[in-house]
Amino acid sequence: MHLKGTAISKQDLDSGKVLFTRGDPHAHYTWDTGIGIGRYLEGLRKGKIFGTHCKKCNRTVIPPRAFCELCFSSNIEWRHLKDTGVINTFSICYVSWDAQRVQTPYLPAVIEIDGASKGHGILHLLDEVDPKLIRIGMKVKAVWKRPEERTGAITDIQYFKPY
Amino acid sequence: MTKVAIVGLGYTPPRPLTPDVSYKEMIYEAAVKSYHDANLDSHRDIDGFVTCAEDLIEGTSIFDEYTPDQLGAVQKPMHTITGDTLHGLAAAVMNIQTGLMDIVVVESHSKASNIKTYPHIINYATDPILNRPLNFHPHTIAGLEMQNFLSHTKTTLEQCAAVVVKNKKNALKNDLSCYGARLTTREVLDSPLTFSPLTQLQMADHIDGAIVFVLASQKIAKKLSKKPIWIKGCGWISDSPTLETRNWNVCEYARLSAKMAYKQAKIKNPKTQIDFFEVDDTFSYKELQHLEAIGVYKEGTAGRACLNGDLDPDGKTPVNVSGGCLGVGSLLEASGALRTLEIIKQLRGEAGPRQLKKANTALALSWRGIPSTSGATIIFSRK
Numbered sequence: 001m002h003l004k005g006t007a008i009s010k011q012d013l014d015s016g017k018v019l020f021t022r023g024d025p026h027a028h029y030t031w032d033t034g035i036g037i038g039r040y041l042e043g044l045r046k047g048k049i050f051g052t053h054c055k056k057c058n059r060t061v062i063p064p065r066a067f068c069e070l071c072f073s074s075n076i077e078w079r080h081l082k083d084t085g086v087i088n089t090f091s092i093c094y095v096s097w098d099a100q101r102v103q104t105p106y107l108p109a110v111i112e113i114d115g116a117s118k119g120h121g122i123l124h125l126l127d128e129v130d131p132k133l134i135r136i137g138m139k140v141k142a143v144w145k146r147p148e149e150r151t152g153a154i155t156d157i158q159y160f161k162p163y
Numbered sequence: 164m165t166k167v168a169i170v171g172l173g174y175t176p177p178r179p180l181t182p183d184v185s186y187k188e189m190i191y192e193a194a195v196k197s198y199h200d201a202n203l204d205s206h207r208d209i210d211g212f213v214t215c216a217e218d219l220i221e222g223t224s225i226f227d228e229y230t231p232d233q234l235g236a237v238q239k240p241m242h243t244i245t246g247d248t249l250h251g252l253a254a255a256v257m258n259i260q261t262g263l264m265d266i267v268v269v270e271s272h273s274k275a276s277n278i279k280t281y282p283h284i285i286n287y288a289t290d291p292i293l294n295r296p297l298n299f300h301p302h303t304i305a306g307l308e309m310q311n312f313l314s315h316t317k318t319t320l321e322q323c324a325a326v327v328v329k330n331k332k333n334a335l336k337n338d339l340s341c342y343g344a345r346l347t348t349r350e351v352l353d354s355p356l357t358f359s360p361l362t363q364l365q366m367a368d369h370i371d372g373a374i375v376f377v378l379a380s381q382k383i384a385k386k387l388s389k390k391p392i393w394i395k396g397c398g399w400i401s402d403s404p405t406l407e408t409r410n411w412n413v414c415e416y417a418r419l420s421a422k423m424a425y426k427q428a429k430i431k432n433p434k435t436q437i438d439f440f441e442v443d444d445t446f447s448y449k450e451l452q453h454l455e456a457i458g459v460y461k462e463g464t465a466g467r468a469c470l471n472g473d474l475d476p477d478g479k480t481p482v483n484v485s486g487g488c489l490g491v492g493s494l495l496e497a498s499g500a501l502r503t504l505e506i507i508k509q510l511r512g513e514a515g516p517r518q519l520k521k522a523n524t525a526l527a528l529s530w531r532g533i534p535s536t537s538g539a540t541i542i543f544s545r546k
Contacts, residue, residue: 021292028279029222034185067191069232072206074195 036066039078045152047144051116053077062116081115083142084163088112088121092131105131111140111160124154128161138162164260168384168391169252169543171201171377172507174500177339177492179276181371186221186274190233193373194270198235201377202387203266206235209377210264214243215251215271215496219284222277234270234375246399247271247529248374248499249539253397255378265383269376271497275369289534294406302366304406304534306358309448311411313360315462316455320360322466323447324351327364329474330444330483334490336516339501341370341492351447365447370492374500390511395524395542396430398423402536409536416538417456417528424526428542434459434480437542438521439509441502443530444487453528454482457540476519484509484517499529499539510545 012018033041036052040063043050051062056071060079067074090109096102107126112119126134127143140160150156173196175181175189184192198206214230223229227243230236244251248271255267278284285301312318325348334343346364354364377387384391398420403409421433430436440459444450451465459480460468468474474482485491485505494501508514509522524544531537 021296023291023295025287026280026283027219027222027287030277030279031222032182032185032274032277034183034188036188037185065232066188067233069235069237072195072235074191 034066036064040064041152041154043080044154044156045150047083047147047150047156049081049083049113049122049142051079051081051113051120053079059117060115061120062113062122079115081113083113083144083157085111085113085116085121085140085160087126087134087136087138087140088119089136090126090134092134107131107134109134109140109160122154122157124157125159126161127159133162165262166381166384166393167256167259167378168381168388168393169376169503169507170379170384170388170391171197171199171203172375172504173197173200174339174374174504175372177341177370177372177494177501179341179368179370179492181274181276186272186373187229187233189274189371189373190270190272190375193272193375194234194268197268197375197377201379203377209235209239209266209268211255211258211267212236212239212241213251213255213258213267213269214241215246215248215269215500216243217245217496219287220278220495221274230270234268236268240264246537247496247531247539248503249397249527249529249541250399250499252376252378252394252499252503252541253399253539256394256397259378259380265380267378269378270373271494271500272371272373273369273494273497274371275493275495276371281369285533290405300358301533302358302361305366305446306361307406308411309360309446312448312452315412316451316466317463318448318451318466320352321348322470323365323451324348325466325470326444326447326450326474327351327489329469330450330487330489332490333476333484333517334486337486337491337505338515340486340490342368343486343490361446365489367445367488367493370494372494372497374494374497374504376500376503390545392507392510393544393546395544396424396427397539397541398427399539400537404534404536406534414452414456416530416536417453417540418458420538420540421457421526421528424540424542428544430542433457433526437524437526439481439484439506439519440526440528441483441485441487441505442526442528443498443502443538444483444489445493445498445530445532447489449530450482450487453530457526457528476517481519484514484519493532495532499527502527502529503541503543506543510543
């Protein structure tokens with residue numbers, strides 16, 4: 001069953017027939033990255049991917065953290081990981097932020113980084129790949145921005161591509 | 164129903180800015196200290212967790228999702244209270260009194276320094292159709308309330324300023340304080356007018372920090388701690404949100420939440436049965452308003468008591484020996500945690516240079532700040 005109801009037109013709104021109040025959010029924040037994520041971002045600026053290793057749990061995690069959330073120890077070791085990995089999951093997205101259909105789809109993927117424990121990786125974008133050929137388990141490699149363009153952000157990696 | 168005690172506390176030293184740590188790392192530090200203080204063998208011994216946080220203050224929707232890791236609460240029962248720490252403590256007490264949990268942790272924190280448009284964030288708590296279009300700074304509401312309080316109770320500006328002088332002086336003996344100072348009432352009143360009749364020095368400044376408490380059932384508390392601090396009564400109330408029709412003359416959230424807590428704690432006369440008070444003082448007049456609402460002073464008499472020194476640490480009724488929000492700083496939703504922290508230290512006899520001679524029973528009162536009429540009261544005791 002489809003109930004159509006009484007549609008409100010743009011003219012109804014513009015003419016004041018339907019009353020409403022408009023508000024534009026003014027909510028601005030900064031988020032201190034801290035020790036764990038701060039060092040991770042600093043590594044990205046240098047073109048390196050760091051993870052942390054908990055000796056007690058024998059687990060290497062990425063993004064790195066200053067403590068192990070499982071055994072609750074801060075006795076962790078920093079490890080330089082490769083900038084390669086395999087696709088854990090992905091989606092081919094045809095709709096943009098403003099609900100418009102896009103010709104070239106966005107290709108977000110979770111990439112398990114080589115050297116990290118199973119299930120630990122980076123959420124990023126894929127490119128230089130035919131969307132039809134993307135598969136879970138596909139090997140991919142980071143494509144970095146040029147050193148002078150990096151700012152210490154997750155976007156210092158432009159995307160991952162098959163290799 | 165079992166009695167419930169606080170058996171562990173941990174915190175990071177409050178500071179106006181904390182760019183060196185993330186909120187997760189700050190909370191982790193407080194949690195590790197708290198679990199150690201509670202003599203827990205492992206975080207795995209904890210049955211449940213409560214975080215007190217508000218999404219718009221955190222800048223993250225569904226902030227509940229981000230709370231377990233830093234408490235050792237991965238895949239454990241955990242919930243978030245969008246309220247002050249005292250609300251969270253009340254929730255934890257009820258968790259334990261169900262009989263399903265023996266040890267529950269309550270965490271609250273502030274990363275106020277990360278909020279770049281704090282007045283706007285508060286403003287989202289006002290009515291979007293009737294109030295926001297008027298475009299006034301939300302602290303105006305404190306000016307409106309103070310004006311009414313002064314007129315209704317005949318409290319003087321000097322008496323309000325005396326609250327600031329007392330609390331900032333008390334803060335000088337508290338190594339956690341960020342805003343301790345020696346001032347005169349004249350200096351307080353001569354500071355720039357902000358939201359008349361408020362002046363700059365009558366408004367608390369924000370700080371960052373994290374505080375974690377471990378609560379336990381009677382059976383476990385006695386095993387874990389030599390100095391368990393018992394929660395004797397909890398009350399929490401929300402009055403009207405509207406600025407148009409709320410009763411500006413009375414502070415119902417304070418009066419009724421205290422009444423609820425008094426009933427549980429069997430307090431008939433708070434002034435004689437409670438040794439000291441830690442009550443919200445986000446603005447100077449709030450301390451006096453709260454003391455009168457909870458029945459410690461009659462209407463229009465708390466200001467005179469403050470000016471006479473009765474609220475000093477060596478007075479008849481010590482109030483905010485910690486330095487309060489005015490002296491230590493405001494931890495937003497963790498402000499009630501600062502009140503509780505001071506009370507636990509005093510009741511344990513661990514308050515150092517601020518230690519009161521008589522510290523057996525104490526009351527904490529929190530307010531959720533502008534524009535709310537929400538507050539909570541908890542009564543703590545050594546026995």
